[in-house]
Amino acid sequence: MTIAVEIAVKRATRTAPPFTLDAAFEVPAHGVTALLGPSGSGKTTVLRALAGLDRHAGCIRFDREIWQDGSHFVPPHRRAIGYVAQGTSLLPHLSVAQNLDYAERRAPAGHSVRQDIVVRTGIAALLDRMPARLSGGEARRAAIARALVGRPRLLLLDEPLSGLDGEARAAMLAQLAGLLHDSRCPVIYVTHSADEAECLADRTLTIEGGRVAVACAPRSIRPAAGISGG
Amino acid sequence: MTMVIATTAELAAVTTILLLLLATPLAWWLARSTAWWKEIVGAVAALPLVLPPTVIGFYVLIALGPASPLMTLLHPFGVRTLAFTFEGLVIGSLFYSLPFAVHPLRTAFESIGEPSLELAATMGAGPLDRFLTVGIPLARRGFVSAAILVFSHTVGEFGVVLMVGGGIPGRTEVLSTRIYSLVESLQFGAAHRLAAGLVVFAFVTLLAALLVDRRLNAPRL
Numbered sequence: 001m002t003i004a005v006e007i008a009v010k011r012a013t014r015t016a017p018p019f020t021l022d023a024a025f026e027v028p029a030h031g032v033t034a035l036l037g038p039s040g041s042g043k044t045t046v047l048r049a050l051a052g053l054d055r056h057a058g059c060i061r062f063d064r065e066i067w068q069d070g071s072h073f074v075p076p077h078r079r080a081i082g083y084v085a086q087g088t089s090l091l092p093h094l095s096v097a098q099n100l101d102y103a104e105r106r107a108p109a110g111h112s113v114r115q116d117i118v119v120r121t122g123i124a125a126l127l128d129r130m131p132a133r134l135s136g137g138e139a140r141r142a143a144i145a146r147a148l149v150g151r152p153r154l155l156l157l158d159e160p161l162s163g164l165d166g167e168a169r170a171a172m173l174a175q176l177a178g179l180l181h182d183s184r185c186p187v188i189y190v191t192h193s194a195d196e197a198e199c200l201a202d203r204t205l206t207i208e209g210g211r212v213a214v215a216c217a218p219r220s221i222r223p224a225a226g227i228s229g230g
Numbered sequence: 231m232t233m234v235i236a237t238t239a240e241l242a243a244v245t246t247i248l249l250l251l252l253a254t255p256l257a258w259w260l261a262r263s264t265a266w267w268k269e270i271v272g273a274v275a276a277l278p279l280v281l282p283p284t285v286i287g288f289y290v291l292i293a294l295g296p297a298s299p300l301m302t303l304l305h306p307f308g309v310r311t312l313a314f315t316f317e318g319l320v321i322g323s324l325f326y327s328l329p330f331a332v333h334p335l336r337t338a339f340e341s342i343g344e345p346s347l348e349l350a351a352t353m354g355a356g357p358l359d360r361f362l363t364v365g366i367p368l369a370r371r372g373f374v375s376a377a378i379l380v381f382s383h384t385v386g387e388f389g390v391v392l393m394v395g396g397g398i399p400g401r402t403e404v405l406s407t408r409i410y411s412l413v414e415s416l417q418f419g420a421a422h423r424l425a426a427g428l429v430v431f432a433f434v435t436l437l438a439a440l441l442v443d444r445r446l447n448a449p450r451l
Contacts, residue, residue, distance in 0.1 A: 053348050076351040077353075077356045081352055082352070083349070085348075085349065089349060091349060092346060092368070093367045102355075103354075106354030106359075
């Protein structure tokens with residue numbers, strides 16, 4: 001089982017220098033794949049394409065399912081993904097509990113993982129709060145819980161730790177490592193921080209200068225996680 | 231007099247309900263579509279803002295008359311004409327007040343922003359699901375403004391109801407046309423009372439609209 005991405009993006013604007021991205025990679029559909037690169041390098045572009053939020057020229061395949069090619073495009077609501085965007089990734093008019101309900105009601109068939117996720121993300125005390133009343137770290141944890149409760153087949157995380165610092169970041173990093181490992185859901189993890197990638201990822205892709213390199217070695221403690229193709 | 235007030239209130243209420251149902255999908259489409267020709271539709275929907283009400287009334291009257299192609303289609307069902315009927319008034323009012331529903335709804339839908347809708351999509355919500363569970367709840371201010379504006383604007387319409395309804399006492403006479411006929415027959419005292427009543431009504435609805443809007447505008451905590 002692999003996730004294969006091959007997209008080409010060319011964007012010319014009057015204000016910014018032209019942006020080009022040629023992303024072609026194939027990674028195993030298990031474990032955590034970090035997508036590492038400086039800001040503006042196109043990490044979020046790749047993630048949004050995987051989610052089906054934007055359509056660029058190219059192909060995207062998840063396992064044996066074609067999500068996108070020249071003639072075919074699966075919209076995001078049919079991809080059974082979990083997506084945590086940067087910022088507050090919760091519906092603003094629903095409480096935390098209602099956000100979880102929203103995701104769970106639309107999840108693919110399966111056993112509820114809600115109880116476990118709520119406990120492990122430590123959001124039990126936040127369930128009745130509205131998103132506007134959450135701190136940055138609380139909102140991130142709630143958003144990750146929201147994504148996992150939807151029992152995704154692929155979890156897409158966009159800088160889930162950005163904006164957190166010091167202890168909060170360290171604590172959440174440890175929590176996230178356990179959660180992602182136990183969820184058994186393949187994760188694409190976008191970050192600009194090499195130590196986050198080091199700590200969480202089974203393999204790392206770097207994006208730089210509009211290209212994706214499959215340069216970094218898989219983490220040694222999980223030798224099963226190799227890179228096939230490129 | 232109670233008859234006139236009842237007709238006016240019924241007309242405004244029916245128009246408000248129907249128009250919210252009709253204008254919501256239109257406003258949603260205007261807010262979200264990327265079609266180049268959507269502003270043509272937007273301009274047509276806004277036409278009643280600038281057209282003289284008598285022009286709207288004239289065309290609606292023609293369309294609802296017994297000889298119009300539209301009415302010919304209804305002849306087999308026993309409907310000859312809707313001119314000078316309450317149903318005709320409702321149809322005229324729908325056109326007349328359309329922009330007052332579309333504009334606040336469109337603005338509200340446009341202000342929702344892509345992230346919330348995208349988020350719902352990634353959670354598995356299809357287009358209709360997103361519209362119902364994210365679009366409508368996040369645009370509730372627009373619905374309140376649209377309802378209040380359409381209702382009060384319909385209460386205040388004169389040209390259209392006179393053209394389409396003819397101000398027939400007991401059937402199509404509403405407050406605004408009653409004031410006109412009172413003045414025509416020099417009953418200034420009665421006209422004064424009705425006019426003052428409408429001023430109070432307009433003030434109260436606008437004040438209510440502003441207060442509700444301020445309340446809904448507060449962040450959800």
